[in-house]
Amino acid sequence: MILHVDMDAFFASIEQAINPRLKGKPLIVGSRNSKMHTVVCAASYEAKAAGIDSGMASAEAFKICPGLEFVAAEQGKYIWTSRQIFKLLKGFGFEVLYASIDEFQMDIMGYPDPDSLAKRAQGRIYEEFGITASVGVAKNWLLSKLASKLNKPNGVTVLTSANLEEVLSRFPASKICGVGKNTALLLEGLGVKTCLDLYQKSAQFLEHNLGKYGLNLFISMHSTDSFDSLKGPDEPKSIGHSYTLPRAVSNPQFIRAWLRTLSEMVARRLRQDNWESIAVHLWLNGPEIGNFGAQKTFQQPINDGFEVYKRCLKIMAKLGPQTPLVRAFGVSCSGLSQTAYARPLFKEQKRRGDLLKALDSINSRFGDNSIYPAVITLAQ
């Protein structure tokens, strides 16, 4: 049995707890301070009721609801709250895992009264932080996640063998995590409309129509989880960062400064966890190029931001000599392996390694970005 805790409009609720005057009002949390040139990264339930949701451009949100309240996101308080909720849930004595910054899962295998446990968890979270959570309980992680979304906000849904089919029949298949717009359309064409339709399809049917993903979906829906069965090798496949600008730009210096910034962020995370990468993936989005993405695999594994950046430039060269208009960037590194110590052969290699160590140690002691390559200031 898995108990899934999904915080209700997490960032917006924290902002409403901080400033009680925002309670009951339509509120959006923007990823940047410039109110009209940002993206909604969280919306309160009052804003959601007006048709506003995460991912929407803030200008569009203000068009829908001119009286909207706005707060710029400050990541520190959301991260801290997420960590505290994780600790609080651990206090119940079950194994807890993160599903995302605002979603947590508890393995409550064999617990006789999941409904009261769910309510106790909700109560403790509200008592400590003044924000609400919705909880779903089911036989596996996928169904418990679905259950947590069925009775929002501040609801509890327990899916048992007695009510499972009845509840699943009431919701469209798109409610299931991983079933996006396109998959939902495809499924609808095959006569699969509700979650129950999907649940009742055979593994062969799903694999035939959706490929490997279909088979995984079948397994996820029908398994009886404990965390032991979920745990695979605990290694990330890739590490990446992306960023969306307020508007598209074509200034090559500015674009390169952003690529360097993202490369440094990715490389710092690689080094923190002792990874090296051989493959770099660059993703760009802009009005002329649409979505451009390309990956290149190299022989030499790296975890130096400058090297990641140079490899990004090589990939970007595929677009031709003219710098395109770019609105969003993404840099990620895959093909990860644990850094093995090898005595540097060349003086320059040793010098570079020592420099990275020194930079990391300064940033660890005095805070991120206490020291950084000067070129990234051009991205401001």
Place this chain on the structure above:
Amino acid sequence: MRHSSFKPEARWDKPPMPNDADRQNPDCINEQVQVLALFKSAKILPRLFIWKNRIYKIKRVTYNWQERFGRETVSFFSVSTGTDLYQISFNNTSYIWKIDKIIG
């Protein structure tokens, strides 16, 4: 779905640029203040603060959280005086209290 390798920090793809905090908060005050606070059961409970020779009695701490900046930990408090809402912070290394901003 990967669970145990997840870090809440990694969800943020907003690069913490140099001077980001100031850049993001045009309302940033960032001035030292004197604070009367109760340190009780590993919790800090600010009761009043003095800013520009004026005393602000704290009626309610609406929220508090902590952030690490390198080796330093800073505790943040959003505090209500009944009429206004302020954000103050305590640096656990330098023991300096600051008023960060007026929330509203």
